[in-house]
Amino acid sequence: MRKFDFEKLNKKQEKNGLPLFANPRNIAAGSIRQLDPKITASRKLDCFVFEILTDLGQKTHQEVHKILKDLGFKTDPETKLAKNLEEVEAFHQYQEKKRNMAPFWYDGIVVVVNDVNLEKQAGVVGKSPRWMRAYKFQAEQATTKIKDIILQVGRTGTITPVAILEPVMVMGSKVSRATLHNEDEIKRLDARIGDTVIVQKSGDVIPDIVKVIKELRTGKEKKFKMPNKCPVCGGEIKREKGGVAWRCLNKNCFAKNYQKLVYFASKKCFDIEHLGPKIIEQLIQSGLIKDGADIFSLTAGDLEPLERFAEKSANNLAESIKNSKKIILPCLITALSIPGVGEETAQDIAKFLKKQGVKTIDDLIKKGPEISKEEWQNIPNIGPVVAMSLFSWFKDKENILFLKKLKENGVKIEEEKIPQGKLPFLGLTFIFTGEMKNLTRQEAKEKVRLLGGNVSESISRKTNYLVVGENPGEKLAQAKKLKIKTISEQEFFDLLT
Ligand SMILES: [Zn+2]
Numbered sequence: 347m348r349k350f351d352f353e354k355l356n357k358k359q360e361k362n363g364l365p366l367f368a369n370p371r372n373i374a375a376g377s378i379r380q381l382d383p384k385i386t387a388s389r390k391l392d393c394f395v396f397e398i399l400t401d402l403g404q405k406t407h408q409e410v411h412k413i414l415k416d417l418g419f420k421t422d423p424e425t426k427l428a429k430n431l432e433e434v435e436a437f438h439q440y441q442e443k444k445r446n447m448a449p450f451w452y453d454g455i456v457v458v459v460n461d462v463n464l465e466k467q468a469g470v471v472g473k474s475p476r477w478m479r480a481y482k483f484q485a486e487q488a489t490t491k492i493k494d495i496i497l498q499v500g501r502t503g504t505i506t507p508v509a510i511l512e513p514v515m516v517m518g519s520k521v522s523r524a525t526l527h528n529e530d531e532i533k534r535l536d537a538r539i540g541d542t543v544i545v546q547k548s549g550d551v552i553p554d555i556v557k558v559i560k561e562l563r564t565g566k567e568k569k570f571k572m573p574n575k576c577p578v579c580g581g582e583i584k585r586e587k588g589g590v591a592w593r594c595l596n597k598n599c600f601a602k603n604y605q606k607l608v609y610f611a612s613k614k615c616f617d618i619e620h621l622g623p624k625i626i627e628q629l630i631q632s633g634l635i636k637d638g639a640d641i642f643s644l645t646a647g648d649l650e651p652l653e654r655f656a657e658k659s660a661n662n663l664a665e666s667i668k669n670s671k672k673i674i675l676p677c678l679i680t681a682l683s684i685p686g687v688g689e690e691t692a693q694d695i696a697k698f699l700k701k702q703g704v705k706t707i708d709d710l711i712k713k714g715p716e717i718s719k720e721e722w723q724n725i726p727n728i729g730p731v732v733a734m735s736l737f738s739w740f741k742d743k744e745n746i747l748f749l750k751k752l753k754e755n756g757v758k759i760e761e762e763k764i765p766q767g768k769l770p771f772l773g774l775t776f777i778f779t780g781e782m783k784n785l786t787r788q789e790a791k792e793k794v795r796l797l798g799g800n801v802s803e804s805i806s807r808k809t810n811y812l813v814v815g816e817n818p819g820e821k822l823a824q825a826k827k828l829k830i831k832t833i834s835e836q837e838f839f840d841l842l843t
Contacts, residue, residue: 347370347373347374347389347390347391347392347450348370348390348392348449348450349370349449349450349451350449351389351390352367352370352373355367355373355389355390364773364774364810365773365775365808365810370450370451371451373389374389374391377389377391378391380769380772381764381766381769381798382767382768382769385769385772392420392450393420394420394421394422395414395419395420395421396410396411396414396421396422397410398410398413398414404462405461405462405463406460406461406462407458407459407460407461407462407465408425408427408460410462411425424441427460428457434457434481437455438454438455438481438483441455441483442483442484445483453482453483454480454481454482454483455480455481456478456479456480456481457478457479457481458477458478459477459478464477465477471729473727484546486516486546486547487516487544487545487546487556488514488515488516488521488544488545489514489542489543489544489545489559490511490512490513490514490521490542490543490545491511491512491540491541491542491543492509492510492511492537492538492539492540492541492543492555493510493511493512493539494509494510494539495507495508495509495510495526495532495537495539495570496508496510496577497573497577498601499576499577499578499594499599499601499602499605500602500605501602501605501606501608501609501683502593502602502683502685503576503593503594503595503596503599503602504591504592504593505576505577505583505591505592505593505594506525506526506527506528506591507525507526507527507528507529507531507532507570507572508523508524508525508526508552509523509524509525509526509537509543509555510522510523511523511524511543511545514545516545516546516547516553521545521547521553523552523553524543524545524552524553524554524555525552525553525554526555527554527590528590528591528592529572529585529590529592530590531590532570535555535557535558536558536560537555537558537570538558538563538567538568538569538570539567539568539569539570540563540564540566540567540568541558541559541560541562541563541567542558542559542562542563543555543556543557543558543559544556544557544559572592576594576596576599576601578594578599578600578601579594579596579598579599579600579601579602581594581595581596581599582594582595582596583595589731597744600630603630603636603637604623604626604627604630606637606638606683607626607630607635607637607638607641608623608626609681609683610638610641610681610683611626611638611641614677614680614681614689615673615677615678615680615681616638616641616670616673616677616681617670617677618641618666618667618670619662619666619669619670619787619803620659620662620663620666621641621663621666621667625663628652628653629641629644629652632652634648634652637748637751638681638748638752639748639751639752639754639755639757640755641667642667642671642752642755642756642757643755644663644664644667645664646660646661646663646664647660649663649664666787669786669787669788671755671756671757671758672757672758672759672760673757673758673759673760674696674759674760674761674762675696675699675700675704675759675762676689676692676693676695676696676762677689677692678707678710678757678759679692679695679696679699680692682739682745682748684735684736684739685735685739686731686732686735687732687735687736690727691727691728691732694725694726694727694728695725695728695736698725699713702717705759706758706759707749707750707752707753707757707758707759708753710749710759711746711749711750711753714740714746714749715740715741715746717736717737717740718737719733719734719737720733722736722737763792763796766796769797769798769799770797770798770841771794771797771798771799771841772797772798772799773798773799774799774800774810774811775799775800775801775802775808775809775810775811776794776799776800776801776802776809776810776811776812776813777801777802777803777804777805777809777811777812777813777821777825778790778791778801778812778813778815779812779813779814779815779818779819779821779822780814780815780816780817780818780819780822781815781816781817782813782815782816782835783815783816783835784835784839785835790813790838793842797842805821805824805825805828805830806828807828809825809828809830810830810831811830811831811832811833811838811841812825812830812831812832812833813832813833813834813835813837813838814832814833814834814835815835
């Protein structure tokens with residue numbers, strides 16, 4: 347998308363009181379995913395074509411560009427044949443300098459092997475061809491000091507070292523932590539507590555440390571040593587074979603269980619409203635839940651005795667737990683916290699499982715362990731490591747018992763509903779407060795999603811409508827403060843039709 351079209355579109359959004367887009371990349375990605383081609387067409391997307399899959403006799407990548415151009419496709423006029431890495435470097439620097447003048451935004455160059463035969467030999471790992479590399483421009487950097495290095499234990503037991511920094515501004519936001527990824531990365535950087543470092547943000551939320559400025563060392567810096575036990579539970583830890591990560595092996599590690607449960611209840615997975623990290627911690631500590639399946643056996647009566655739980659909030663939580671028992675297959679797979687399987691991979695796995703006839707949890711219990719490593723690996727975007735991880739997950743009896751427990755506690759896989767036709771709520775965010783007379787909260791949310799809209803839980807400037815039912819909560823006052831449009835249940839129905 348050209349800068350000009352991007353600015354024009356945002357002006358239009360502003361005029362119509364709609365939320366602004368953050369950058370052309372977001373719009374482009376969002377526009378391609380539209381189900382209504384008219385909306386996609388209205389976004390003025392453009393593209394350069396880079397590759398031919400058919401053999402038209404091309405021997406080099408340069409020829410690919412030429413053939414495409416002769417065929418009438420738009421090709422990138424800014425390409426250059428580099429004879430060595432110095433020339434690649436020079437081209438990179440040249441492009442970085444001139445990028446502000448270009449009619450569209452770009453964040454780097456792509457270096458391609460200029461020999462079709464070598465391309466074939468090099469092959470592809472996962473989604474990335476070995477003969478093609480993105481070479482990005484510098485992201486914004488800042489200099490600060492490492493105050494401490496702490497360890498975080500993730501839901502699959504991965505132990506990640508994190509640097510605690512003296513707060514510093516990077517790309518407009520205050521940064522006080524940077525990931526050090528793993529033990530090898532600390533060694534590679536030779537990062538020590540007390541070191542002055544350069545941090546860089548490159549799209550991710552948590553920035554990276556790119557360099558230690560060793561000239562500024564005073565001699566008081568402390569080397570970091572990886573412990574030989576889990577920093578949270580004291581359990582045995584092990585470095586993955588062939589990998590870089592240390593993992594806590596204790597199945598009952600509090601940190602692992604806690605992170606897993608927070609993830610399990612999150613939007614990507616079971617989407618259980620009112621069940622945030624603090625309540626999960628409380629539920630584990632009081633012994634009410636040990637795993638995700640336990641959540642579904644909780645009743646309002648179990649919750650009420652807990653600290654800070656009034657009758658109303660206990661009822662609300664019990665109600666939303668009940669409403670979350672139906673789940674679509676990709677979300678269920680995401681919720682299982684299988685190492686290496688995130689929400690995107692779960693989509694591919696769900697597609698595959700559906701083709702295998704998996705419709706219920708019973709089907710999954712039966713079919714899952716029968717799938718071979720090779721079959722897992724044949725799923726698009728799944729490499730040998732994730733295939734192995736899936737294979738061993740389904741071979742582990744405890745995991746199968748967990749699936750059984752989910753089923754016994756009332757969890758059911760439901761058919762995915764796909765938004766279709768016109769999507770009048772596209773780009774709009776709704777929030778609900780109070781009780782509705784004719785719909786449950788869950789049904790109302792589903793209606794919004796089916797019309798292409800989003801449902802959020804907390805009021806922000808991005809909220810478009812607050813739907814107000816009976817006995818509304820604090821959200822109503824917040825909405826008024828932020829001048830968010832509020833509508834009644836009836837007005838909400840009018841929007842639906
Ligand atoms: Zn542990």
